[in-house]
Amino acid sequence: MADLPRGAKKHAKIDDTWVLVCNVNDRLLAVSGVCSHQAKPLWNGRVRGGKITCPVHGARFDLETGEALDLPATKPIATYAVRVADDWVEVCVES
Amino acid sequence: MANQAAERAGQLPPGEARYPDEPSTQDIISRDKVAAPGWVRSESYQFLGDEDISTDRYKDPDFAQREYDHLWTRTWQFACREENIPEVGDYYVYDIGRHSFIVTRVEDDKIQAYYNACLHRGTMLRAPGSEGYATEFKCPFHGWSWNIDGTNKNVLCDWDFPHVDRDKFTLPQVRVERLAGFVFINMDQDAPPLAEYLGPEFMAHLDAWKLENRYVHCHVSKVIPANWKLTMEAFMEAYHVIETHPQVAPSNADANSQYDIYGEHVNRFISSLGVVSPHLKGQVTEQDVVDQFTVGDASILGDADRTLAEGETARQRMADMMRVMFEQATNSDLSGVSDSELLDCFSYTVFPNTFLFAGISLPMVYRFRPVPDDHRKTIYEVLFLRPVPLDGECPETAECVHLDESQSFTEAEGMDPGFGEILDQDTENLFLQQRGIEASAKQGLTLGNYQEIRVRHFEQAVDRYVGGGA
Structure with missing residues (x-):
């Protein structure tokens, strides 16, 4: 949890899946770390109002639902269950 | 009565x-x-x-076209608030008719606005009505890209574009002025400064607010x-x-x-x-x-x-x-x-x-x-x-x-x-x-x-x- 204070984000590769976890107003939200548009990394984006913008082409996603909010993305990104166990943030990447 | x-x-x-x-x-x-x-x-x-x-x-489409040709292209318009783009790299797309502009903070105290179109084959660099943060403005079509300050960053396969002088392929800008937390743009390079356009009386009112x-x-x-x-x-x-x-x-x-x-x-x-x-x-x-x-x-x-x-x-x-x-x-x-x-x-x-x-x-x-x-x-x-x-x-x-x-x-x-x-x-x-x-x-x-x-x-x-x- 020390890596994820309010407003912070952290990316990690779990098996073959890039995951991005964001602390939005003290809520942890986990999504795919890869943009659904052209597979660019999302973790260099900036989070505002519970949404993240891909810094390359401008696709924007709702961190809670994964919904694509702006072109050029039309497809959502995956969202994952997240929990805290003994100050460790755990993400479940299995569907 | x-x-x-x-x-x-x-x-x-x-x-x-x-x-x-x-x-x-x-x-x-x-x-x-x-x-x-x-x-x-x-x-x-x-x-x-x-x-x-x-x-x-109010009812003639030709009148609306004349407005696009002579009014929207020559007036100062409120594009966004400064707090829409608080940090360097933040941008806000302001659209008016067929026109679209990327308004972005290029330095802590400097905002620029670019015509929202790739200089290669014209694709919009950001979706109309969108906002966010960019590390670069990269075209999703062939990947030509521009730095936040508008200078050209990359021309893919530049060996095929010997006729492109990248120093001249900076994103074209419109004028920007900031006033009372508002960011204004104007497409007319010859328009009067915003303060002159608004006049001294109103400027004094606004200053008080x-x-x-x-x-x-x-x-x-x-x-x-x-x-x-x-x-x-x-x-x-x-x-x-x-x-x-x-x-x-x-x-x-x-x-x-x-x-x-x-x-x-x-x-x-x-x-x-x-x-x-x-x-x-x-x-x-x-x-x-x-x-x-x-x-x-x-x-x-x-x-x-x-x-x-x-x-x-x-x-x-x-x-x-x-x-x-x-x-x-x-x-x-x-x-x-x-x-x-x-x-x-x-x-x-x-x-x-x-x-x-x-x-x-x-x-x-x-x-x-x-x-x-x-x-x-x-x-x-x-x-x-x-x-x-x-x-x-x-x-x-x-x-x-x-x-x-x-x-x-x-x-x-x-x-x-x-x-x-x-x-x-x-x-x-x-x-x-x-x-x-x-x-x-x-x-x-x-x-x-x-x-x-x-x-x-x-x-x-x-x-x-x-x-x-x-």
């Missing part, structure tokens, strides 16, 4: 008549406990003629089924209050509101609240006035006791109440603010498409843009600005809530229900007005000399641009 008014009007030069036997806005304000500043206590009305306003401007110390607390947009100018004009006078907003009239001095014009691009009204409409004189008590009082965000007033003491006026009670409740709700200091600024509606048109409101009770900004390719529809936006809290921690800027054409303003998150109802009443008229103008045997709008001077002043500015005279 009507005969008396006509008689008086006949004795006076055109535009000089006022609602008979009623206090003026200045009379009302002069009785307040905490006195108003000079920008409130001044008048600047001017008679501008009484001929009809031709209606082709300190809107740079506010943030966007609520932002709502809705498509309105009427021409953008008709839609704007629905908000330029208080003459319509008694018919359109009967619930407001008991606490709004509608027919004795004040109208002023400033240069070519700014006009205003001051409409006093906490005072009964002259139309309802003798029909409501002071207690009724205070009970009916509506502000832009009524939640601020909470469940405050509105019972008036013997001899207490509704207006003074509302001012005192607003001062205390608003300070508490927003953690702000209103000790230097006059009663009039706390209560009254100060509505300014900043040509061509923005309304700024100066007061505390109705702290809005409106923006109006034609829907591209449909001169009968308007994108109408309402923003509520709140003071930045005294602790200096600015809350996150509200994201725009987009309403469908059929939705009520009351459905928007953050919108006060009472205020949303007022906006619904305003916009419900507009469909009928647009269609009525198209159906009418009469080819012009007839305007009141005083109460509708803002409409005439605004349309005269439109004519100067569209006619090529500005």
Whole structure:
């Protein structure tokens, strides 16, 4: 949890899946770390109002639902269950 | 009363008549406990003629095209607030008709705006209406990219483009000026500076409001089924209050509101609240006035006791109440603010498409843009600005809530229900007005000399641009 204070984000590769976890107003939200548009990394984006913008082409996603909010993305990104166990943030990447 | 008014009007030069036997806005304000500043206590009305306003401007697609060619390309327009793009790399896409601009912060204290199109084969670099943060502006088609400062970053397979001088392939810019927390753009490189465009009187007013110390607390947009100018004009006078907003009239001095014009691009009204409409004189008590009082965000007033003491006026009670409740709700200091600024509606048109409101009770900004390719529809936006809290921690800027054409303003998150109802009443008229103008045997709008001077002043500015005279 020390890596994820309010407003912070952290990316990690779990098996073959890039995951991005964001602390939005003290809520942890986990999504795919890869943009659904052209597979660019999302973790260099900036989070505002519970949404993240891909810094390359401008696709924007709702961190809670994964919904694509702006072109050029039309497809959502995956969202994952997240929990805290003994100050460790755990993400479940299995569907 | 009507005969008396006509008689008086006949004795006076055109535009000089006022609602008979009623206090003026200045009379009302002069009785307040905490006195108003000079920008409130001044008048600047001017008679501008009484001929009809031709209606082709609202219904002719060619007129709309001339506006795109001569008006939108030459005027200063509010593109975004500074807090929309607080950090370097943040951007906001401002669209007007077929035009689109990426407004971005390139340094802590420097904002630039680029034509939103790739210099290779023209693809938009960012989606219209979008906002966010960029490390570069990269075209999603072939990957040509530009740095945040607009210089070219990459031309894919540059061996195939020996004819491209990358130093000359910087993103073309439009002019940007920042004022009171607003970012303005202008496509015309020869336009006067923004301060000159707005004029010294309005600049002095704006300087007093300190809107740079506010943030966007609520932002709502809705498509309105009427021409953008008709839609704007629905908000330029208080003459319509008694018919359109009967619930407001008991606490709004509608027919004795004040109208002023400033240069070519700014006009205003001051409409006093906490005072009964002259139309309802003798029909409501002071207690009724205070009970009916509506502000832009009524939640601020909470469940405050509105019972008036013997001899207490509704207006003074509302001012005192607003001062205390608003300070508490927003953690702000209103000790230097006059009663009039706390209560009254100060509505300014900043040509061509923005309304700024100066007061505390109705702290809005409106923006109006034609829907591209449909001169009968308007994108109408309402923003509520709140003071930045005294602790200096600015809350996150509200994201725009987009309403469908059929939705009520009351459905928007953050919108006060009472205020949303007022906006619904305003916009419900507009469909009928647009269609009525198209159906009418009469080819012009007839305007009141005083109460509708803002409409005439605004349309005269439109004519100067569209006619090529500005």
